[in-house]
Amino acid sequence: MLTEQGWSGPAEIVASADGIIVEIRPTRSPTPDVSLVPGFVDVQVNGIDDVDVASAAGADWRRLGDLLLDQGVTAWCPTLVTDRLDRFALPLERIAAALTDARTSGDLPTIVGAHLEGPFIGGAPGAHPRELIVPIDLDWLSALPSVVRLVTLAAEIPDAAQAAELLSARGVVVSIGHSTPSVDDVEDLAAAGARMVTHLYNGMSGVHHREAGLAAMALVDDRLTVGLIADLVHVHRLAIQLAFRAKPANRIVLVTDAVAWRAGERRGAAGGTVGGVVMAMRDGAPRLADGTLAGSAVTMDQAVRNVVDVCGVPLDRAVRAASTNPAALMGRPDLGRLAIGCRADMVALDADVALGGVWLGGQQVR
Numbered sequence: 001m002l003t004e005q006g007w008s009g010p011a012e013i014v015a016s017a018d019g020i021i022v023e024i025r026p027t028r029s030p031t032p033d034v035s036l037v038p039g040f041v042d043v044q045v046n047g048i049d050d051v052d053v054a055s056a057a058g059a060d061w062r063r064l065g066d067l068l069l070d071q072g073v074t075a076w077c078p079t080l081v082t083d084r085l086d087r088f089a090l091p092l093e094r095i096a097a098a099l100t101d102a103r104t105s106g107d108l109p110t111i112v113g114a115h116l117e118g119p120f121i122g123g124a125p126g127a128h129p130r131e132l133i134v135p136i137d138l139d140w141l142s143a144l145p146s147v148v149r150l151v152t153l154a155a156e157i158p159d160a161a162q163a164a165e166l167l168s169a170r171g172v173v174v175s176i177g178h179s180t181p182s183v184d185d186v187e188d189l190a191a192a193g194a195r196m197v198t199h200l201y202n203g204m205s206g207v208h209h210r211e212a213g214l215a216a217m218a219l220v221d222d223r224l225t226v227g228l229i230a231d232l233v234h235v236h237r238l239a240i241q242l243a244f245r246a247k248p249a250n251r252i253v254l255v256t257d258a259v260a261w262r263a264g265e266r267r268g269a270a271g272g273t274v275g276g277v278v279m280a281m282r283d284g285a286p287r288l289a290d291g292t293l294a295g296s297a298v299t300m301d302q303a304v305r306n307v308v309d310v311c312g313v314p315l316d317r318a319v320r321a322a323s324t325n326p327a328a329l330m331g332r333p334d335l336g337r338l339a340i341g342c343r344a345d346m347v348a349l350d351a352d353v354a355l356g357g358v359w360l361g362g363q364q365v366r
Contacts, residue, residue: 001036002316003338004324011036015344019106019361022340032348034356035315038323038336039074039345040300043150043253044115044199044227046079046274047260047295053078054091054275061098065108069366071299072355074345075110075327075335077150079257081275082118082128085140096147107365110343112330113149117198120163122154123180126203127277127294136163148172149330152198153189155181155214161192168193173330175227178203179214186217190224196329199257200226200243202234202293219246225329227255228321230306231298233285240311253329254303254322259295261286305353315353 001008003024010031014023047053048067051060056078068076078095080088092114099111118128120136136159141151150173153160164174176189177198197204197218205213218226219242226247230240234257243252261272261281271280279286279294286294298306300322307318327336334342344362347355358366 001338002038002319007035007316013338013344013346013362015362019344019363021338021342021344021362024338024340032356034348034350036338037319037347037349038327038338039347039358039360040072040304040322041075041112041326041330041332041336042068042073042256042258042300042322043077043112043326043330044079044117044255044257045076046081046117046258047263047272048258050260050262050265050272052260052263052273052275053095054080054083054273056091056098057094061101062108065102068109069358069360071301072347072358073109073300074347074358074360075112075332077112077115077330079115079117081277082121082125082132083275084132085119085134085137088116092145092147096145099147106361106363109360110335110345112332112335114147115150115152116148117152117177120153120157120160121178122156124178124203124205126178127274127279127288127292128178129277136160138162138166141166144172150175150196152177153194154179155185155189155194160185161188164189164192164194171331176214176218176224180205181214183212183217186214186221190221195223196225196227196253198227199229199234199255201239202229219243222248222251225251225253225325227253229257229296229298230254230303230311231256231285231296232306232310233283234293234296237311240307241313244307244311244313244317249317249320250325250328252321253326254300254307254318255326256298256300256303257295258297258299259286261295261297301353301355308353315349319349
């Protein structure tokens with residue numbers, strides 16, 4: 001079992017009727033040959049398989065929840081990409097309703113809150129529609145509903161620091177992404193409250209020996225937690241190893257950046273969507289027609305296996321990057337930990353780092 005103190009011997013977890021851990025005690029009873037770890041927390045999920053978060057409604061949310069549980073994710077942030085400002089209201093209303101439903105159902109992953117990845121981004125838009133990228137609107141940000149818990153901004157655009165201060169004061173996590181900033185831009189945004197960098201290496205200026213890009217700054221600034229897409233397509237295994245060696249253990253967060261890579265099948269078409277962006281699976285990942293990466297199809301359990309098996313990262317570090325670290329980043333110390341007072345959301349991993357079981361609030365659901 002992986003606790004805050006590290007690996008411990010066979011133990012049993014006692015949960016209250018409302019799913020909270022009230023006791024962790026050693027056991028002499030026969031136990032399966034698995035490692036019990038905290039449930040995974042994914043803060044960047046645009047969609048999965050054939051369901052796009054931007055258009056999800058009704059039963060789509062249960063399907064998303066089931067697909068997340070299949071990969072050990074017990075808490076998550078539905079993510080919306082760049083769009084017109086007047087098009088965010090309806091999907092945010094649906095996310096808020098889904099959050100309430102998940103809270104009362106007991107058999108769906110916790111929705112921590114929405115992640116807005118755009119439209120206030122900068123010099124590295126990636127697959128985001130360039131025509132929809134707009135200057136920061138502080139009044140619009142001030143009026144965002146409380147369901148928004150994470151916002152990705154570019155550091156180099158006007159009013160970025162003011163936006164970070166405004167959002168941080170509301171308890172919203174600010175992440176730097178799709179950005180080609182100067183060192184001063186990053187310093188200013190971190191000082192204003194930015195705490196994360198969205199999908200390290202992707203959608204940003206990189207690591208250069210004469211000119212520091214955002215990736216280099218993120219690797220050495222311990223105020224910033226870095227998201228990392230460990231599908232081995234977005235990021236080479238050596239760059240993953242570099243991140244785990246450079247960053248403190250609590251400053252790496254695994255994300256899937258998953259998209260509905262086959263959502264088009266619902267309309268009788270090929271390919272998928274992320275918001276209004278159309279993509280197709282090619283060479284191991286969803287891509288635009290010109291080859292630009294447009295999210296991933298990796299699952300969180302596979303990302304953990306990749307980090308352990310291919311990149312040589314110790315299992316405890318990989319698991320914490322997929323559970324404890326993102327929960328702490330989002331201000332949810334009740335999630336991502338096997339400790340008294342936390343939700344009894346757990347995953348069992350076998351010797352091959354494959355899922356052997358998933359629990360929500362102490363009840364096995366997989």
